[in-house]
Amino acid sequence: MLKRGLIGLLALVVITAGAFWLLSAPQRLDAAALPAEGSGDAARGERLFWAGGCVSCHAPSSAKGDDRLKLTGGDPLVTDFGTFHAPNISPDPKDGIGAWSLADFANAMQRGVDPEGRHLYPAFPYTSYAHMRPGDIADLFAYLKTLPPVGGRAPDNELAFPFNIRRGLGLWKRAFMDGPGPIAALPADASSAVKAGQYLVEGPGHCGQCHTPRTLAGAGGLALTHWLGGAPNPEGKGRVPNITPGGSEIRAWSQSDIVEYLTSGFTPEFDSVGGAMVEVQQNLARLPDEDRTAIAAYLKAIAPVADASD
Incomplete structure (x- = not known):
């Protein structure tokens, strides 16, 4: 009886290990x-x-x-x-x-x-x-x-x-891991600039990686219901701000205010960019003007998210 139980346990371990190995295998892009x-x-x-x-x-x-x-x-x-x-x-x-x-x-x-x-x-x-x-x-x-x-x-x-x-x-x-489609739902009449900004923010700009909270105490994926709604700083100091139209820090900013911030690093209150955003802003300042305008248009068009209470 004991021997049969050990064999069953061993079989379960082998099956579990095999399933883990198959399910965790790297998945490459299709050649097409x-x-x-x-x-x-x-x-x-x-x-x-x-x-x-x-x-x-x-x-x-x-x-x-x-x-x-x-x-x-x-x-x-x-x-x-x-x-x-x-x-x-x-x-x-x-x-x-x-x-x-x-x-x-x-x-x-x-x-x-x-x-x-x-x-x-x-x-x-x-x-x-x-x-x-x-x-x-x-x-x-x-x-x-x-x-x-x-x-x-x-x-x-x-x-x-x-x-x-x-x-x-x-x-x-x-x-x-998300699929390749867009993340935020845009208004049906979204302009071409807003759509261009969506691509830059959600794709190469990867803004959500810092500005969106994560599930599973930070170990999971992005909490897309709070897209760009601010998140704990991954390096442990303070919070990364909410950059949706509901964010208290930029709620009153116009689209042109956001463009100016991305271009020069100065806020409408004549403050300057700080922290990890300094380098981000310096990188974005090297983009064509229409790209910064598109990013700002997208940030004004997405759904507002309330600031976190913590």
Whole structure:
């Protein structure tokens, strides 16, 4: 009887382990969804580079001038789950992404899977980049290949159990990763500028990653019913503001006020941008005027969310 019970328990363990292994397997893009190798345009890709704020994570905060384009990995991101280190994404063939194909890059950007088939941690905002158009992924890759190749690998992430089990991210993705469609419901008569802003905010700009709270005490996906409604600072100091029309900090701002803030860093009250938003604003200031106008139009068009009570 005992032997039969042990055999049954062993069988259950094997079945459970097999199910975990299958359900947590990395899922790559379908070949039909991939842009053609070499199809990207670097000039167009530069716009996506600044919209995505790549330098903010992949270059040291102390870098100035042209050194900001040496993407060897930025400052550590210290969170409740451990410390993350952004990797080298320069075109160095050994330590960076110089040996990657466009398919490798697209799968990292939109599926969170590296060329070795390992899950990437969502500290890299691939759940937002999943909303990007394939052609824009190709353009961004083309631009990155024009930047200086720089050797040197970033340190490994410093994560405690169970967060150091990468395979478990496959289950996280199944539970929380969005599809490629838009997030916010727009008015039926939304202008082309509002729709352009939606793409920039929800996709390459990945604004929701900081401005939207997460489920499961911060370990889950974005709480889309509170889209852009403000969230705890992932680095533990204060809150990231509510940037919907219901947010107390920008409720009274006009569309032109938002454009000016994104352009110059100054608020209508003659205050200046602060904290982590400093670098974001500097990146967005490099976009064409129509992109900042589109972002502002979108932020004024989305549904208002009340400020959190905490």
